[in-house]
Amino acid sequence: xxxxxxxxxxxxxxxxxxxxxxxxxxxxxxxxxxxxxxxxxxxxxxxxxxxxxxxxxxxxxxxxxxxxxxxxxxxxxxxxxxxxxxxxxxxxxxxxxxxxxxxxxxxxxxxxxxxxxxxxxxxxxxxxxxxxxxxxxxxxxxxxxxxxxxxxxxxxxxxxxxxxxxxxxxxxxxxxxxxxxxxxxxxxxxxxxxxxxxxxxxxxxxxxxxxxxxxxx
Numbered sequence: 001x002x003x004x005x006x007x008x009x010x011x012x013x014x015x016x017x018x019x020x021x022x023x024x025x026x027x028x029x030x031x032x033x034x035x036x037x038x039x040x041x042x043x044x045x046x047x048x049x050x051x052x053x054x055x056x057x058x059x060x061x062x063x064x065x066x067x068x069x070x071x072x073x074x075x076x077x078x079x080x081x082x083x084x085x086x087x088x089x090x091x092x093x094x095x096x097x098x099x100x101x102x103x104x105x106x107x108x109x110x111x112x113x114x115x116x117x118x119x120x121x122x123x124x125x126x127x128x129x130x131x132x133x134x135x136x137x138x139x140x141x142x143x144x145x146x147x148x149x150x151x152x153x154x155x156x157x158x159x160x161x162x163x164x165x166x167x168x169x170x171x172x173x174x175x176x177x178x179x180x181x182x183x184x185x186x187x188x189x190x191x192x193x194x195x196x197x198x199x200x201x202x203x204x205x206x207x208x209x210x211x212x213x214x215x216x217x
Contacts, residue, residue, distance in 0.1 A: 012182055020158070030054060071087055073140045160179075
């Protein structure tokens with residue numbers, strides 16, 4: 001099974017989320033997507049549920065020789081979360097990644113300014129929060145997002161993704177109140193393998209979705 005696009009995956013996932021929310025109060029639900037790839041998925045869920053869409057910005061922490069190889073993630077001012085298995089496999093320790101964490105923190109702040117334009121992060125205390133991404137392999141970015149959001153005092157914290165590795169989902173259930181996924185294969189090597197169209201999502205696409213689905217102040 002492959003998804004035609006992130007939007008298609010979001011529409012399918014939205015059906016599941018409407019069932020999940022059928023006994024609850026949708027007026028108290030906020031969808032928070034991980035930019036950039038999670039935003040098209042989250043936008044479809046927010047439209048279907050008729051609730052606000054916002055972002056929770058998380059940045060991957062790369063290894064010294066490649067920023068594309070992620071072994072950790074950061075959100076907000078929280079300390080980094082690391083993939084300990086990945087660190088051991090590459091003979092690295094968290095102490096050696098200080099410069100990479102600092103670079104990720106700078107980019108995180110930049111992305112927050114781009115996506116929010118000075119608007120504060122949403123107040124999620126007492127709200128039901130649905131965290132959305134386009135798929136999870138190691139789940140390290142989702143882990144950083146969930147731990148960060150938990151500190152905000154949500155009433156309920158749910159992770160919703162089209163596809164997630166089985167062991168990753170089991171680990172994230174210790175952080176979220178619910179994990180909703182359409183497919184739970186034994187392993188997800190690359191999220192892109194589950195999509196026919198997996199083009200890089202632009203900042204403009206993120207901003208357009210937020211402009212449509214985030215309520216004006």
